[in-house]
Amino acid sequence: MLLEIVQVGDPVLREKCAEITEITEEIIALAENMLETMYQANGVGLAAPQIGRALRLAVIDVSHDPECVSFMTVNGEEVDMLEYMPLVFLNPVMELSGPRSVETEGCLSIRGVRAPVGRPSIVRVKFQELDGSIIEVETDGLLARAFQHEIDHLNGVLFLDRLSPAAKMAIRKQLKGIG
Numbered sequence: 001m002l003l004e005i006v007q008v009g010d011p012v013l014r015e016k017c018a019e020i021t022e023i024t025e026e027i028i029a030l031a032e033n034m035l036e037t038m039y040q041a042n043g044v045g046l047a048a049p050q051i052g053r054a055l056r057l058a059v060i061d062v063s064h065d066p067e068c069v070s071f072m073t074v075n076g077e078e079v080d081m082l083e084y085m086p087l088v089f090l091n092p093v094m095e096l097s098g099p100r101s102v103e104t105e106g107c108l109s110i111r112g113v114r115a116p117v118g119r120p121s122i123v124r125v126k127f128q129e130l131d132g133s134i135i136e137v138e139t140d141g142l143l144a145r146a147f148q149h150e151i152d153h154l155n156g157v158l159f160l161d162r163l164s165p166a167a168k169m170a171i172r173k174q175l176k177g178i179g
């Protein structure tokens with residue numbers, strides 16, 4: 001089922017989302033609907049607040065570009081990124097490392113705006129999967145960026161908040177009317 005994607009200005013995008021304490025049928029159905037909604041919108045990630053639910057749940061799929069990471073490990077073992085897509089992650093805890101890299105980002109909740117965002121290049125994320133198991137993923141590239149973008153959403157942070165003053169200036173016309 002396709003869900004409506006909330007747009008910037010809606011207060012749910014600024015909420016600190018709640019931990020998920022029990023993985024119910026409803027949560028599983030929500031994750032499935034979020035994946036369907038993300039694919040239909042041609043996104044690489046979608047967080048629960050973007051569909052109006054302030055829960056620590058997000059989905060990512062970067063398999064459209066097999067070369068977009070240089071490595072991925074799960075619980076310390078090197079894995080093939082494609083075999084782990086799509087990712088559905090709950091209650092993530094993230095550590096950042098590596099040099100900062102700047103890439104253009106957009107957001108399904110901020111239509112028509114794209115801008116360069118600097119972020120650390122490597123993440124280590126510990127999270128719960130839909131079956132309740134806890135895994136730790138380390139990676140770089142687009143997947144590391146997507147984790148950071150989606151986990152920001154779970155804390156009420158939007159990529160606009162992370163723009164340099166110059167990047168903000170460059171897109172100020174597009175930002176008009178966005179709170």
Ligand SMILES: [Zn+2]
Nearest residue numbers: 106107108109
């Ligand atoms: Zn977003």
